[in-house]
Amino acid sequence: MNDINSVENYLQTIYSDIVAWRRYLHRHPELSFQESGTSAWIAEQLRAIGCEYKEGVGGYGVVAYFRGNRGGPVVALRADIDALPIQDEKTCDYASSVPGIMHACGHDAHTAAMLGIASYYASLEGDFAGERRLLFQPAEEVTPGGALDMIRDGALEEVDVIYGVHLWTPFPFGTLATRSGPLMASADEFDIELIGRGGHGGLPHETVDTVVVGSALVQALQSIVSRNVDPLEPAVVTVGSIQAGTTANVIAERCHLKGTVRSFTEEARISIRERLEEVVARTADLYGAKSETDYRMGYPPVVNDEGETKRFFRVAAEQFGEEAVRESSLIMAGEDFAYYVKQTKGCFMFVGAGNEEAGAVFPHHHPKFNVDERAMLTSARLMIAMAEDYASSHPA
Numbered sequence: 001m002n003d004i005n006s007v008e009n010y011l012q013t014i015y016s017d018i019v020a021w022r023r024y025l026h027r028h029p030e031l032s033f034q035e036s037g038t039s040a041w042i043a044e045q046l047r048a049i050g051c052e053y054k055e056g057v058g059g060y061g062v063v064a065y066f067r068g069n070r071g072g073p074v075v076a077l078r079a080d081i082d083a084l085p086i087q088d089e090k091t092c093d094y095a096s097s098v099p100g101i102m103h104a105c106g107h108d109a110h111t112a113a114m115l116g117i118a119s120y121y122a123s124l125e126g127d128f129a130g131e132r133r134l135l136f137q138p139a140e141e142v143t144p145g146g147a148l149d150m151i152r153d154g155a156l157e158e159v160d161v162i163y164g165v166h167l168w169t170p171f172p173f174g175t176l177a178t179r180s181g182p183l184m185a186s187a188d189e190f191d192i193e194l195i196g197r198g199g200h201g202g203l204p205h206e207t208v209d210t211v212v213v214g215s216a217l218v219q220a221l222q223s224i225v226s227r228n229v230d231p232l233e234p235a236v237v238t239v240g241s242i243q244a245g246t247t248a249n250v251i252a253e254r255c256h257l258k259g260t261v262r263s264f265t266e267e268a269r270i271s272i273r274e275r276l277e278e279v280v281a282r283t284a285d286l287y288g289a290k291s292e293t294d295y296r297m298g299y300p301p302v303v304n305d306e307g308e309t310k311r312f313f314r315v316a317a318e319q320f321g322e323e324a325v326r327e328s329s330l331i332m333a334g335e336d337f338a339y340y341v342k343q344t345k346g347c348f349m350f351v352g353a354g355n356e357e358a359g360a361v362f363p364h365h366h367p368k369f370n371v372d373e374r375a376m377l378t379s380a381r382l383m384i385a386m387a388e389d390y391a392s393s394h395p396a
Contacts (some may be wrong), residue, residue: 005058007384009051010120011377017119018376021045022112023094029083029101029108032139032146035060038081040109042136045115049122057135058149061157064134066121073160073396076346078337079114080223081109089367090359104369105166111136113165113376117383122318129391143189143282143298147337151343158226160350160394162310162346163386164337165379169360171352173372176382177328178349180309184302185262186269191294192217195243196287198253211244211256213287217241217257220279228275229268230355234330236262237272238309262332264301274299302338308347308390315385316349320378333364347386351379 011018030038039060046053046064053064060081083103088096096102103109114134121132135155138144156162171177194217196208218239230237237259244255261276263269277293284291316325328350337348354360355372362368 007381011116011380014116015377016120018112018116019373021115022109023083025108025111026103027097029096029098029103031085031101032082032142035081035138048116049119051118051122057153057155058146061150062136063155066132068128069126069131070129073394074131074133074158074389075390076133076135076159076162077139077383078135078164079110080137081111081252082107082139082141084141086367087108095215105364106371109167109371109376114378116380121302132387136166139338143195147180147336147339156343159344161390162340162344163328163383164348165351165383166348167353167371167375169354171350171354173355173375175324175326175352177326178309178312178347179328180304180306180314182264182301182303182334184349185264185332186301188261188300189296190259192257193292194255194284195290196253199251201251207251208288209251210289211252213284213289214242214244214255214257217283220283224272234264235268238331299334299336300338302335302348303341304347305345308345311389311392312347312349319381319385333374351375
């Protein structure tokens with residue numbers, strides 16, 4: 001296996017390619033479960049790189065295989081490939097060319113960095129131990145996500161460990177972070193339909209006003225975290241949408257609420273769901289309305305393996321210096337990488353991609369989102385280093 005400097009030097013020689021790949025993807029985004037063009041383009045790049053790969057894994061997923069000339073573990077690395085339904089408001093020559101769709105979370109950069117990793121392993125011509133399996137996963141942004149389908153189609157068969165990276169603009173370029181145990185929250189969703197009795201705005205006594213019911217329900221739902229969850233247990237219940245009525249003098253017969261629930265343990269997750277469904281039913285009953293609740297269990301929490309997290313802190317410090325490495329706080333965003341680490345040990349890691357000079361100051365899912373593209377090199381170096389350190393400590 002080549003040393004640290006040789007990995008860095010190789011990635012530097014193809015950095016312009018990595019940037020070009022990322023910018024192509026940024027100009028041509030596709031939504032979750034619709035990534036046919038992205039998948040075909042990834043396969044085209046892998047053909048040019050010269051490696052074995054399989055298309056159609058978990059839908060539009062692609063898996064690349066690199067097998068060494070010596071026995072060793074199977075190490076999987078994962079990138080996500082889908083975009084978001086957001087209009088790109090950046091002014092640059094690689095802004096999205098697709099109206100209403102953009103890469104506003106860095107998945108284009110994840111994919112480009114992974115292609116850089118593929119190029120590196122192809123250059124070794126099998127001179128390493130074990131197997132490196134690169135997963136280009138669709139549909140991370142929308143539940144039920146693409147990870148489960150990738151797993152169903154065999155992406156994790158015989159895999160000993162898996163690593164993933166998220167470029168993260170809240171962390172400055174040059175920093176790396178993760179934490180042991182729970183890292184990212186479960187991401188559940190709910191839809192609530194309130195059914196009352198519509199009528200004239202001047203005759204409310206003849207109606208059951210679902211705007212009033214919905215307003216009371218929004219307030220009542222906020223008591224779940226503050227009064228039913230242990231204060232030392234992080235959790236969020238958010239009503240993100242409430243829609244009712246059509247005009248000023250008509251009392252709405254129906255009110256529709258949508259929201260999300262975030263937590264870090266299965267116990268809190270189940271407890272919040274049970275309490276939410278109870279609060280909805282009782283609040284509706286209090287006002288004489290009916291309710292229908294559709295509660296969807298989304299991604300579980302991302303829980304990092306303790307040993308692989310220790311590996312990250314050691315390897316990242318060796319690669320980038322101890323001053324660059326930090327312990328992440330808990331993050332309420334969700335990630336379907338959670339399903340991989342429920343199946344096998346692994347670690348999900350953050351690479352800082354924020355930089356005011358590069359215009360990478362906007363939060364994820366913002367219309368002007370961008371990353372410091374140098375973070376792609378950091379990501380590739382980190383994942384290669386994690387893979388090779390694991391392989392060296394687990395000989396055949």
